[in-house]
Amino acid sequence: MSEQKNNKAARALPVVNARIYPKGGLDVLSRDEVARLKDASSGGMHDLLRRCALAVLTSGSASDDPRAAQELYPDFDIQVLQQDRGVRIDLHNAPAMAFVDGEIIRGIAELLFAVVRDLAYTAIELGPEYAADLESSAGLTNAVFGLLRNARLLQPADPNLVVCWGGHSIGRDEYQYTKNVGYELGLRGLDICTGCGPGAMKGPMKGATIAHAKQRKRRMRYIGITEPGIIAAESPNPIVNHLVIMPDIEKRLEAFVRLGHGIIVFPGGVGTAEEILYLLGILLREENADRPFPFILTGPTASAPYFEQIDQFIRLTLGEAAASRYEIIIADPERVAKQMIAGIRKVREHRIAQKDSFFFNWGMHIPFDMQQPFVPTHDAMASLDLHHGRKPQDLAADLRRAFSGIVAGNVKEDGMRRVEEHGPFQIHGDTDIMQALDALLQAFVEQRRMKISGQYKPCYQVVA
Structure with missing residues (x-):
């Protein structure tokens, strides 16, 4: 037990508590948007806000492990509060690397405001009550347009x-x-x-x-x-x-x-x-x-x-x-x-x-079909149709999904958890396609293109 405490202490990094008043578009968040950002329930977005905010506050990190920042700053929290004159952001146990002489670095503050802005917009404009608007190609493109316009791009x-x-x-x-x-x-x-x-x-x-x-x-x-x-x-x-x-x-x-x-x-x-x-x-x-x-x-x-x-x-x-x-x-x-x-x-x-x-x-x-989110479960990965005889654009779409699943298994927390619980994803297809795919992936591994650090353990198996 004492050894675990010592290890935890050795990993402890300087932290800061701060209160920030965003300028610009964030001063017009609705109370409903703020409420959803504060909600930690399954329907709320607070956990997502916390993870994204922590990523921004550790900008410049050399790690590509999505869990690393959370392990280094387990007590970090962010609260978005609506006030009569605008929005206030409270940071608790935030990484000190995001601050200079007690003031948050301006560029990092701007990125932090972008996180709050985009998650607030998504919570309302793309929430469950608007699901019907996302059931067509035009509706999904309009959603992309709305997100980019809201970001002033x-x-x-x-x-x-x-x-x-x-x-x-x-x-x-x-x-x-x-x-x-x-x-x-x-x-x-x-x-x-x-x-x-x-x-x-x-x-x-x-x-x-x-x-x-x-x-x-x-x-x-x-x-x-x-x-x-x-x-x-x-x-x-x-x-x-x-x-x-x-x-x-x-x-x-x-x-x-x-x-x-x-x-x-x-x-x-x-x-x-x-x-x-x-x-x-x-x-x-x-x-x-x-x-x-x-x-x-x-x-x-x-x-x-x-x-x-x-x-x-x-x-x-x-x-x-x-x-x-x-x-x-x-x-x-x-x-x-x-x-x-x-x-x-x-x-x-x-x-x-x-x-x-x-x-x-x-x-x-x-x-x-290319706009539909692909959730890389083991069944979904095994069901991809990677065979000759299809239209090239359709085969390209399924090959894209195969690589997307491997990305998830490499660096996305949900994908990593699935691989840890159920073993590597299995990818099936025609023999020559699978051989070429396996050779390409193996080259990525040998050239250290899969992970920045550590020994790479494949999250996939290619099956002819």
């Missing part, structure tokens, strides 16, 4: 937003390359949107900050789009100045596509593969065949084999048509930026011709 300006995808667990050379690409994008006036975490999600923003400073750009957007299951494992990096928390991974993915004007993919792991397959599942649809959307896969010279393996997997499973929708550029950040600029010009021309919005891609068709 929809700005009527020329297309200039590049979404950057890539892994949180990448090597130093790959990270430097993402910074170099971000620098070239920033020199050309492009803003950056990522999944908000470390690694390839931070590098492009860091590179762009220097370029934006050189160009004296005054209104820079470094947008981070996350969701509750991810944010605890991938805390926002310090450069993010616009954070939005979508309710689930499907709405997060749709937000990337609706908000961005082009996508760049850096080396990553299963989460990055999930994103690639999601986008291909959309671009391969007949309704989107003529819609320009620049899609570039890029990395340093050492990452060429990684992209070759990704490319081979896509050609085997989805065919040459899928491979024609993206371009692979190796070790040439300047060319990446120039190709993206050229692609975004085509996007602008197409949007004008179609009378579509610059700030929200209404015209991209996303089918209802």
Whole structure:
């Protein structure tokens, strides 16, 4: 017992109690919204608020274990209180790393306010009483639009937003390359949107900050789009100045596509593969065949084999048509930026011709089944139809779900718990697809793309 107490004491970190008065949109929260944020019952959101707030207050953490922050700060709590003149946020036993001389760091405070704002909006606008509004594709897209508008991300300006995808667990050379690409994008006036975490999600923003400073750009957007299951494992990096928390991974993915004007993919792991397959599942649809959307896969010279393996997997499973929708550029950040600029010009021309919005891609068709949240239970993972003979876009959607389940088993608390209780997820399919999938996943493990630290124990079994 004494040893356990000593270990707990050794893990104890400095904490702070604080009272914060948000400025801006948070001063108009309704009493109903505040009540739901305070409610710790099964229908309330207090536990979710606590976990997301703790992730923001530990921004910059190198861990990708969603339980780590909760174990380090077990007594942390947050209370949102409605006052006559606005909202008050009380923090109890908050990480001292979020404060300087007793004052919360301004950027962290802004991200904390974003957490409260988005969870309050979700509690009301996407609550059970509005479930009927989410039973159609148009209704779900409207929900994504509402969340982004509430976060003040929809700005009527020329297309200039590049979404950057890539892994949180990448090597130093790959990270430097993402910074170099971000620098070239920033020199050309492009803003950056990522999944908000470390690694390839931070590098492009860091590179762009220097370029934006050189160009004296005054209104820079470094947008981070996350969701509750991810944010605890991938805390926002310090450069993010616009954070939005979508309710689930499907709405997060749709937000990337609706908000961005082009996508760049850096080396990553299963989460990055999930994103690639999601986008291909959309671009391969007949309704989107003529819609320009620049899609570039890029990395340093050492990452060429990684992209070759990704490319081979896509050609085997989805065919040459899928491979024609993206371009692979190796070790040439300047060319990446120039190709993206050229692609975004085509996007602008197409949007004008179609009378579509610059700030929200209404015209991209996303089918209802791809918008439905996929809950990676063992039965759901085993039931995925990973066989030849299907339409490429449908196979891409199920492959995306397979990778999504592995992401959950790796870094999401609910998925990790399912694997601990029932063993690894089993993934079934045609022999050649399973062999290619197993080889790809094994390469991710060997290249340490699954986890930042610790020995990786697979949460999956591939069964031919």
